[in-house]
Amino acid sequence: MQRYMAAASILCAFSLLGMLYLQKLSVVTTPETNIMSKTFRLSSWRQPNGSIDFEMITKSENFVISVVKPRPVHRVGKQLSIKIVAMDSRGRPKSYGGDFIRTKLYSRSPVEASTAGRVTDHGDGTYTATFFLSFPGTLSVSVKLVHPSEAVQALKKFRDGSIVRRVMVCGFQEKTNVTEWMFCSNTPNKSLNLRDVCDFSRPLVNVTFYCDRPRFSPCDSFVGCHRDHSSTLAMHDKMATADEKKLFPRDRDLLEDLPRNMSIRVKGKRLLRKVRGKPLPLCAPRLPQTASEGYWFNGNWTSLRCKAGKFRTVESVTECLRNKTLFFRGDSTIRQWFRYLMLFLKLQQHGRGSQPVYAIDEKNNIKFHFLFHNYPRNQMPLMDGKDMGYVAEEIDGIVGGKDVVILISLWAHFSAEPIQTFRSRLYGIRHAIERLHSRHPETKIIWRSPNTGHHQQFQHFVENGDWYAFQLLPVVYEILGDLNISIINVWEMSESMWHNDDMHPPDDVIKNHVDMLLSYICPFNNG
Template sequence: MLYMYVQERSIVISTEPESQPIRISSSQWQYQNGSIDFEQITKSENFVISVVNPRPVYRVGRQLSIKIVAMDTRGRPKSYGGDFLRAKLYTRSPVQASTAGRVTDYGNGTYLASFFLSFPGRLSVAVKLVHLSEAVQLLERFRDVFHVRRIMVCRFHEKNKNVTEWMPCSNTFNKSITLRDVCDFSRPSVNATFYCQRPRVSQCDSIGGCHRDHEATMAQYDNMATEEEKRLFPRDRTFAEELPRDVSVQVRGKRKVRKVHGKILPPCGPRLPETASEGYWFNGTWTSLRCHARRFPTIPSAVQCLQNKTLFFRGDSTTRQWWRYLMIFLKLQQQGHGAEPLSAIDEKHNIKLQFSFHHFPRNQIPPMDPFGDHYDMHYIAEEIDGIVGGPNVVIVIGPWAHFMAEPIETFRSRLYGIRHAIERLHNDYPETKIIWRTPNTVHHDKFWHVVENSDFYGYQLLLVVKEILGDLNIAIIDVWEMSESMWHDDDMHPPQEVIKNHIDLLLSYICSS
């Protein structure tokens, strides 16, 4: 879903969805007598949803526009936007099929969900209020004010003095601490920052294991908002469930898998043109509308694609899912364990799969040794600099989940470091394939889930990736719409049948010819 989110609060003069928003200055929602007026907040059950310019019958390949008017608890139209919405068009008969809508925020409480009609049937509309606009404003405040939302500590150990000290560390510099009181482990060559408060006795180079301080992190989350403000993030999961409406349309025609608007889909690869939709689910299978994706249902079909290739997977546990799925699908044995780099090799067909987790930020609770002799963690840009590329080398990159609890500047900085590393690699080995995995939707029904892993934060990272890397000669596999329109509950680690469709896309990009 391409969510055109209006950062500034504004009012639109015209309420017609077809018009361009004309913004004038508007104040944000206000507390009443120091308390939140819960009668003024968005109420999903009160949404007014209608079809724009309805027709008796629609045809496959056409566009459908749905107008959504946000209402408050008392049923009054909202005067400002900012609600984080998702929209889905689906049918359960004769098969399960679904696709995501792209939501435009007009800034005045009116939204437009646009759908590309990809399959026939009696299709119903479902709308999900992931976060009401008042909650989004709090999420922005959390991100911008609390630069260190996930508290990490590192161990400093002086063997000669038999002293161990645990000190707070972060990717973000604490401006309240003077430079002389900081151990700086940053690596400017790859735009990576990492700081620790200087221990009282130990030297900076005595740093050892680092881990997330879960108790301190949870205590901070608890103090970031008042009890009233926390009520804007209901624990009852129904607040984020899709709400079916009495809105449906009849669509006729045949699915056009290889054509959109009469044009043949291009091969999967870098710099693909924008489309009205990433694709759709039909009977458990994802059909891409961005490129001509293939199916790889058997081991021989995957082996034919991957023979003589080396795949480097670099990222978080969602990227590791891709690596692990391929390893199990090809019936290979895992080499390595824990925080070490993992690998799997098919010697007969000369296929090599390698996975390494990215450097901090990490959510790990057991201590990790990021600078030790046993396993020196590397930033992704450093990993790319160490790879010898070529036409049979594929690098799959996917860091995002652990960055949702970081300032957006930290993620942007890290992306620029990766961008420069990709440019250096492509200067020497232009045929090296680089593939980026985007975020997907996640499950959050507790306040700390939202503060750390909100879909709002995840979607901002997706936009930043396309902004910073979109013009490079790399392929960006956007799985966001696959995730938000799937037939499963939101999950940071999607189920295997969804990952299978991810892998079909991945192999389609690797073997597009």
């Protein structure tokens, strides 16, 4: 409780400081990526009146990129480092870091192959992208500026200075046909007296949820919630200045990688199930850190995290899942896994919408259950909370066992929430997992990480943009990483794929996700 009170105090302090928030900026990432936290000074790019000097903003076209310790030929199994010097619009070197950069090493001929780089921010305007060389060829380098550091600082201000970045209203109706629509949030409205609030929190699973009390209806007349789209857009409009909005381009400005005129020759045999002569471990919980999650090669993902197999026939998938029950809990990205497996095995879905849905293969005793997580949600149609469950409560209600697998994905709808809301929810899930494992320790639990998404409008940046999703990764590892669960990190698979960024990746990417999933359910030990 002291931890949450401290977090709330910090959030309040950020709100009061307003424009002075820029004095510090932490670059956060997963434990594997080795991005160092740095403190950046307040820069003159923002004028005292709040306007922005756009000549001082990082401009990707002006990046100076070079190979660290260049060689005529590099070898598979070694590391390649690229130095990136950030420049502003006038071609002057930046003196502070914080740019959100994604890098990729790829070839297009004779094969299509790619892998993501891991970026270290040195805090002085220079960056190092490190690639683990996994396949041979004449390779090109992609360096994509997703957000200049100034945009990242604006995003941080939006997150730390606003309680909510999405307006949700819930209906209350008792005996009349009139529904009262009230503002609701996972964070209480501190301007209201407690008697003017309906508290739907569930302390046992660390969930908070509050609504402004309706005037004519009691709290227990709750009928459901939906996103108030117009109010959300109005809030976004007031949240950012006109200059701040110009910091966020549309997807069309991010789709194409700028040519870097850099060619890397790599020789050797591509890595499969061994790295530096040592076989990869079986896919299992608490795997050691790796230099890379893996790489794409002609449309197939090769994992360097663990010994993953390919499950491309109905017979192989059926053999893996025979007599097993899979519970899919979370958002629409885990629902993609549910639908892919259901359609691949030619099963029929029962149920629809936000209601629980399931599919059964009676002959092989395979059962799939999907249920969307409870609030926060980002849908505009009315959502009946009675049809949805908080993930921790769902875990408490599941009877585990050696043939039970629980799959969880919780990120897309939490990007617009204060970070302490996500942390609180994860602690509730952690305790539920511990309770389940105390009863049924052999139950498999698998967590799906965020992936990159698309940015078509300003609202996508401030609600569920990539920077916000990326900040959730280290929280998952911090709170859940020591448990006996498997974390499938698809972020690098997403940022190095051949498709445009999409919160819901296409089926050929999901197929490779599912290969990873089944490798954790049925560890692949062939060579």
